[in-house]
Amino acid sequence: AQTVTQSQPEMSVQEAETVTLSCTYDTSESDYYLFWYKQPPSRQMILVIRQEAYKQQNATENRFSVNFQKAAKSFSLKISDSQLGDAAMYFCAYRYAGGTSYGKLTFGQGTILTVHP
């Protein structure tokens, strides 16, 4: 079974600074997707960034980038120039790329990010 582990229950960062959230996962599959989701107090899960395992290049979306280390099964999220609106719970998630259940994700326990002005 796949597992996703986020070892940092809470993190904090000063506005405009950079923060990195950690995630490790365990799988025997070679074809999969990894995701970072943001959950603000509204409870809605918002996709931040996605990485396909077959791509060696790290995904980036504006101020958000990942460090994907496939051999080490590590998938960290870097937030640059942190903004107050980045404060939320962040979840790392895994999805097997095969099969037909494309939305069946395995989530980590989450990291609460606080941004200080």
Added chain:
Amino acid sequence: GAGVSQSPSNKVTEKGKDVELRCDPISGHTALYWYRQSLGQGLEFLIYFQGNSAPDKSGLPSDRFSAERTGGSVSTLTIQRTQQEDSAVYLCASSRRRRESPLHFGNGTRLTVT
């Protein structure tokens, strides 16, 4: 609607009562998923619908939990004889049935069993 709609937003019920949670997916999304988020925890997959069929029910925690989807659209998650451990946020998500299609989540229903 523009997004996934869930109702009610919050529900308080007494132990032993039945509850129904509703999800209205984005129009045109044939895939629908239910997840449960217990306090301070990550999301736990419950069930997947493709159209009106549920090819994957592996996450339903007990036979007190059931779900249906009608007309390839609205889905209802029913919890019978609720227990205190059922207290959680229940999130619904929908997507197109394509490998690269992202999930779109609703705002969830917070269920409290007293």
